[in-house]
Amino acid sequence: MMVNVLTKQNSVANHFLAELRNVEVQQDRMRFRRNMERLGEIFAYEISKTLTYEPLEVETPLGIAETELITEQPVLAVVLRAGIPMHQGMLNVFDQAECAFIGAYRKTKKSGVFEIRKEYVSTVNLDGRTVILIDPMLATGRTVVLTCKELLDDFQIKHLHIVSAIASEEGIAHVRAFLPQATLWTGAIDSELTSKAFIVPGLGDAGDLAYGTKD
Numbered sequence: 001m002m003v004n005v006l007t008k009q010n011s012v013a014n015h016f017l018a019e020l021r022n023v024e025v026q027q028d029r030m031r032f033r034r035n036m037e038r039l040g041e042i043f044a045y046e047i048s049k050t051l052t053y054e055p056l057e058v059e060t061p062l063g064i065a066e067t068e069l070i071t072e073q074p075v076l077a078v079v080l081r082a083g084i085p086m087h088q089g090m091l092n093v094f095d096q097a098e099c100a101f102i103g104a105y106r107k108t109k110k111s112g113v114f115e116i117r118k119e120y121v122s123t124v125n126l127d128g129r130t131v132i133l134i135d136p137m138l139a140t141g142r143t144v145v146l147t148c149k150e151l152l153d154d155f156q157i158k159h160l161h162i163v164s165a166i167a168s169e170e171g172i173a174h175v176r177a178f179l180p181q182a183t184l185w186t187g188a189i190d191s192e193l194t195s196k197a198f199i200v201p202g203l204g205d206a207g208d209l210a211y212g213t214k215d
Helices: 013-021 029-048 084-093 142-154 169-178 206-211
Strands: 002-005 053-060 063-070 075-080 098-108 114-122 130-134 159-168 183-190
Touching (some): 013 183, 075 084, 084 130, 098 142, 114 142, 142 159, 142 169, 159 169
Parallel strands (some): 002 183, 075 098, 159 183
Antiparallel strands (some): 053 063, 098 114
């Protein structure tokens, strides 16, 4: 599995990621969502370099310009609810893309052990398509693996990209073990997980920060 990390090279993505992590800036919920959206736009630009293109001639007021355009837009699959802002950023770039929506979440038992539940999937036909799965926090990797394996069982996906704002080393190892054919894109890699499987230093709960604390 190929892993691409935005912050390996300095860019403006560092600023957006730093604000996402900053406990004071996080108090501005709209800014948190916007920074996730901006990261999504950057990821979309980077992934666009890997897609297939074909030549096209464009008529200008003064002549003909030659260019290369993407032959087919990818399908943007988002894990609800935390992935919505980043999904919007990618949709700003791949503005003709079709989309898939997946309801998956952790259900924590009294013992502290949690299981992944997936209760909702709405998707177009993914056969022969390039799919970008968006889940902003790749912690244990279990949600991503469960979701992607079911999609791969149901469809003949041409290529699978997985996008997260922050990934843990453990999560990457889990995805690599079960989805070796995928390409992973992340803003940064953090080394630790808490006993409740939150990434450290991470940024907290992306869904709560974007939309409010769950009951």
